[in-house]
Amino acid sequence: MRNKTLFIIPYALWIILFVVAPLVLIFYQSFFDISGHLTLSNYANYLTSSVYLKMTLNSVWYAFLITLVTLVISYPTAYVLNHLPNKQFWLLLVILPTWINLLLKTYAFIGLFSRTGSINQFLRFVGFGSHQLLFTDASFMFVAAYIEIPFMVLPIFNSLAEISPSLINASKDLGANQWQTFTKVVLPLSMPGVKAGIQAVFIPSLSLFMITRLIGGNRVITLGTAIEEHFLTTQNWGMGSTIGVILIIAMFIVMFITGEAKQKGGRTR
Amino acid sequence: MANKIMEFRHVEKRFDDNVVLRDIDFEIEAGKFYTLLGPSGSGKTTILRLIAGFDQPTSGEIFFDGKKINDVPANQRQVNTVFQDYALFPHMNVAENVAFGLQIRGVKKAEIKQRVAEALKLVQLNGYGEREITAMSGGQRQRVAIARAIVNEPKVLLLDEALSALDHKLRVQMQTELRQLQRKLGITFIFVTHDQEEALAMSDQIMIINDGTIQQSGTPVDIYDEPLNHFVADFIGESNIVPGVMKEDYLVSINGQDFTCVDAGMKPNERVEVVIRPEDLDITTVDKGQLVGTVDTQLFRGVDYQITVHDIRDHTWKINSIHKTTVGAKVGISFDPEDIHVMRYNETEEDFDARLDSYEEDE
């Protein structure tokens, strides 16, 4: 079709201008220092500075913990949901909070966690006394996990729902008990969903900055906060871009590890 | 030919380096039911697509009503298609689907309404017009697809594996209906299928396609009784195909044993293949049999028994018989000279016809 060639023009422009160009630019920018000189010093700085390296490790560690907590909460949730009548409705209820502006959900936790907020009131009531909750690492991770749960539940739920009931029956027919059926049939077959979930949670967790700022306090503790700080506060775009390149590399590593998750079907190897 | 509606002349079709059709040559007579029969990948659907205009031949010519139509696009051909998956438009109801072609052509509303109703009546879907496609069963969708095609009064109706998605019972019923419909409308049907039973049951003429060429064409009876080569004999019906030597006219040797036959016109001692249909072989007593063997297996199939017998030269014969026998029993196999059909290697259809004519005239 001749008009198909016309169809592709705006889309191709979009790919060139808003997909390829920005990625190239952030890479390009990472070779310039704050005064505009072409240099490798940003990378040298990054690799020799204990502050940056510690921050990166921290960020990865937090992202790992957030992903782990989310997974531990989400897998049983997805599993139980999948056994309910009207499961699509319940799934919708899990997903509904994702349609509510992220800022508002985070804002709610400022109120909940504050020194005299509801959580502390409850803690005092049961006799634990009040604690500093806001601006701690724990509260930051809790809120991040809270935000991410639906993104973990959905892919796991989908891969569980795809497992044919006759496979479960076959496993039981061949003598496996409930636990054996779960570990040997259900769990391996749901791995694509788990991998997709990890992908959907780990990468955003590395780059968080809004939740970090509002709940975790005004500290630079993730790659995301560092990038934001360099771009919008200290105006050192070169260093910001360098950390951005690091983040992109981290993203590719995660995608490589959880690679085949995208091919839905059963086989993972 | 009397009333030629369509003709292929040396048509070849290639996709990149892949030759799908080679030197296809045939004529289609108006008002008949044709079947293109062949295994999947044989090129039969490609022929249909060339007729419909979805593809263009790489070389050769296609004529329709005496005019060359190689470059006429699909939407300007007086041909309509019933697709294998029906290709009903999911966002339209039954009546809207059937009306589509007429609307495109700008037929007046009142006339569309009347013609759609008539077409639905023809396929026995009276009053189903307002139904959604999703509310129709497989068999009903099939009928909608037929109605949508015939409402445009095409000169040729193409049916691409049109019955293959239906279950056996419905398929047999639709075969009868399609045949009746074709007679009633008097237009040419070209039906593509890989199901030989379907082809034999419905067609006036069958063209057997394999490997991008027409292997044999003729009436169902001709093709069944006188297959041209190994492929046709094997593809149509069940058969015993045995190598043999044509000693002289009307005498063929199979596995070293001589039999009288009704074929002639070959070189002395020419190596040939012999076809004997399982239903032409009869189980008899050992002393009355032309061949002697032991029964290996027996399967009851409802209408008959499917029996395999290995003879003393260790050749296994397939026999279909309405009489029961016993596995392990020693039996004789008998058949008549006219049950033997001799095929020459690499004989073309023209040579075959010429040879048949030559000695049949003698008689």
Next chain:
Amino acid sequence: MKKRHLTWSGLYLAVVFVILYAPIVYLVVFSFSAGTTMENYHGFSLRHYADLMSDTRMITIVFNTIIIALLASLVATIIGTLGALAIKDTRGKVKNSLLSLNNVLMVSPDVIIGASFLIFFTMLGVRLGFISVLLSHIAFCIPIVVLMVLPKINELSPTLVDAAYDLGATRWQAFSQVVLPAITPGIWAGYFMALTYSLDDFAVTFFVTGNGFSTLSVEIYSRARQGINLEINALSALMFLVSLLLVLGYYIISKHGGRHHRVVAVKEGDVQ
């Protein structure tokens, strides 16, 4: 034994749902409090809603946000649908690389998108403000539209287009009367997803918005950094309502048009 199993899992699920909904309920409840903090409920009052209604800065920002969302998703839907149609016609390597490029913005962290767009606009000399925010929103909404429309196009049997030609339709008629109506549910779904992506975005907007221009998310962020303000609660109650209506609208559309409505919408990569 079976019953017991059900109660335990039921309890677990109940706890998960309480955690998921508690913050939202909490926000909405306090929006009706007569007090000024989220600590003690001071009796029913609509004063924060009244405050919100008289806050002209906030009203302007809400208006800006909606304009951006409507415009961005409209343009993104057009470009994305054309893109999906073009992708459909490609094969093999070209198709795979187009799909990968399409997904780059879906998987990239928002900070990266925001930072790289900021560099891009600065280099081009685009003034940060309405235009830069609009262009960014169009850019990150396009891939989601493609992903919503493409399955509908793939679902379309190639014989449908053949059937249209066969029945006499021209190319344009086959496109406008067969292809377009058949993929319309996907286009609507794409539009709705784009709309919510745009309405919800914080990080990208935060990077590319200048001083003079703000959207709702950015405004809430800067107010939240200054502490609790129950006007935000009132706003969130209203936004919750709008979200519910959007979800409802989305499901009605996908149910109505889609013969296969297993589409469960989730906004991937929403977190930032």
